[in-house]
Amino acid sequence: MTIVLKGGQVYDPANGLKGKVCDLWIEGDRIVAPPQNPVNLTVIDARGWIIAPGAIEIHAHLGGQPLTMARHFCLSEEREASGWIPPTAEIATAYLRMGYTTLMDAAMPSLTSWLTHVDLQEMVGVDRGAYVLSGDHALVLEVASHGDQKTLREILAWLLVTCGAYAIKLTNPGVATLWRKRIALSSLNDEIYPALTQRKLIKSVASAIVNLGLPHPLHLHVGNLGQPGSWRNFLQTIESLERLPAHLCHIQFYLYDEKESGLLSSAVGCVLDQLVSHTELTFDVGQVTFGPTVNLSADVQLIEWLHNLTNKAWSYQLWEGEGAMAALPTQYFPDDPVSAIQWATGLELLLRFPDPLRLFLTVDYPNGGSFTAYPQILAWLMQRDARREMLKKVHTAAMSYCDLYAIEREYTLDEIITMTSWGPARALGLLDRGHLGIGALADLRCYKPQIDLVKMFSDPVLVVKNGQVTVREGKIENNLPHGKILLVRPPIDECVQEQTTQSFFRNITIPKVQYGLSMCGKELANIEVVSCR
């Protein structure tokens, strides 16, 4: 089947198109050159529409046991108004309705990775994948402590394959290991395992990932999140990577300084030059939005800190042989000085960081709020007056302790598309999407230009996934394409892996044949194995 979108304004930052009026041809699931004899041609009149590549979510918590933990706090229907975590399948369609066609789950525990995959299978209409939590995995810590890079590579490869993962995620690595001993992790130089500091582990894993040639570099949640002065540890972490590539997630949460009044203040200015100069790194923002939500993280020390701070009920699970996950319901209030400063810091970062190819929009769902707030955030970025109006409505601390009001910059549509499509695609190593060049995956979104940008970004007039129309005038079509589960399968040295994993399986209550996806013979449906370099 062939589709042609005629006469739209095409925004394709990867190919230098900034609203060029042209026809876009789709054959099967790909963008093609105009065919000579198109078969089963469907012509869509796209005159006046904005056409852009499908958006990509690089960091959100979307399924598996962690989300069930968070749902335990949904004990009232009132939460559905804004803080509710919908069923897995509905999360996917809500993203799709906004023009998102590829989603990444940011925290898959290896012991329950099968449960994450059951949820991923239900998320039809989009491509999706998951990062496996590795920063407290007993095997990773043990091997890294020996300084044996070759074996570390093997173990990371084994984890990726066994759990059906797309990338390796370190969440404040070592924090849960120390937590078991009731020891707080406060610095990169803390020993998290005999002869292993957090600094050494981060560098070893980042280096091993480069050697494995994975499409996405180390995905890193830095320590000391949310603490006043955390920007210092954040910069030290960047230095500890020694110019190795990495993606640092939800970085807004680290960019706080402390004022004498005891309040937070934005530390964007303290880190900006470093962020800009480290061109080997990419980031996502973790923007805070207002309303009720749930904090969910493998950084258990952080959630306990929030629990002690707010005295709110929390939930917590430790997994044998690896880390943990904790959840705590929370709410960001516009009239609360801390929430207001967090909100303003995120926007300040987005507006002061010059390169949308390296800093992406996320809310670290559900931590910063709901992903359904993306249209509103985009509107704030594109409309100086709109964000200034909002700034007047939130607590005055945001005005006093952040530089947001003074910023004149307004994102262009080209920059918005870069930040939500081509930038994350490039960071994920998914070069078949995020652009509209010949041969690209036919994932795209179309908007009717409107003055009300929130409405425009909320309701794309058309969303196409794999060459199939999935959303028309805001309505989800029947028979959505299943989409693919994206994963990597780096080669494994069975001998090394067998030898290294023996002691691990002696110490846990799950045998190797039952671990991760081993129990279903690694035969997953609808997968796409993305090549390693």
Add this chain to the structure above:
Amino acid sequence: MYGKFLTHMFACPFCSLHCDDLEISLEEQNLTSLFPICPKGINGFSNALSSLASNKKDKSSENWKEDWTRTIQLIKTAHHPLVIIGGGISYTAQRLAAALARQINAWADSPASLGGCALPWTAVEVGLTTCTLGELRANAEILILLDIHLEEDYPRFTNRIWRPGTQQPELLEINSHELFQITDQDPNEPLIKTLVHLRLCFSNFFTEPVIELCHTIGKMLDVSRGAIVFSSRLVSGGRMLTIELFGLLHKISVAHRCNWQALYLPGGSNWPGASQALSAESGYPCAVHFSPRQVKFSPIMYSATNLIEQNAPDLVIGVGDIGWLSTKALNRLRETPTIVINSVPLMENVGIWLPIALPGVDDKGIFLRADNVPVHLSPLIASQNPSAEYILQNIMEEFK
């Protein structure tokens, strides 16, 4: 298909520990040995295998057709159906059962709505950690068993976790009924001493400074790592007591920087799966209404037991084991149109029974262990019944 004599390593479906180291021997279709010995496992396998033999006689293909037609008819004409997602079926089947409830706008419930679910939530809400079985092994120096009768409920509990030759923690068994009645026991007996101190602690919980009490108890227990294991059979008084205990242990943890963990052992097999399945399909942790015009979530009003006791549903579809309903609710089912999709019938003369294969006996499937860790169960023998997934998919197909 049945070999004359088979010996295999299998995982067991009959309690939420799901031991995966069983050596099972069969002759024809009879269990001849099970090693390591577990009374619950032996009973479970023997009953399942013998009921398979009798089902074969009872359920002819004509009965099947008739029951299938009646099933579809009943669902078509129901205005207020209730789908109960039980244990004893795979996690995939539980997800399908929840999806069926959504499709036919039914109420849906799982064992999570039993009163016992409040306990694990309370445990975590006061800050106690939950953990997996392996974490217990790695960390627990002392284990308090609250209303868990190991011999009866989990015969292989200690051997399953602490293999022979490894050091077991000290076990303290506490029956919540008796906790307040201990007064004149031998104070030299360590367990009783502990209980007396616990009782003292509880009775003074609101009158003395909590931290002071925690120091006392923490000193008494003198451990840096402990665990508390509890079940859903705690009676209401016991629940209140347990909640206090959780709060107290949390204070101890904070005051002494020691680590207490709590592990909830659900009574039925794959109950954690049912709970997780309903949550993932509905967005709520227990009892929901999928009808778009109704209040979606009300764990008290919509629990299966309450709805049936109030005669609210005009059709009950039980998928998996639903024998945990209250006696009153079970008796009501004699008068309410009921469809039971399970490996064994619910009761005599109750509704339509669609027999299914049982994962771990004549089917494969993944169950969630007590600690939410997925475990794969393989079939011992070839199946003569369809899987729950097959039946549910076909029902859903009829209503597409």
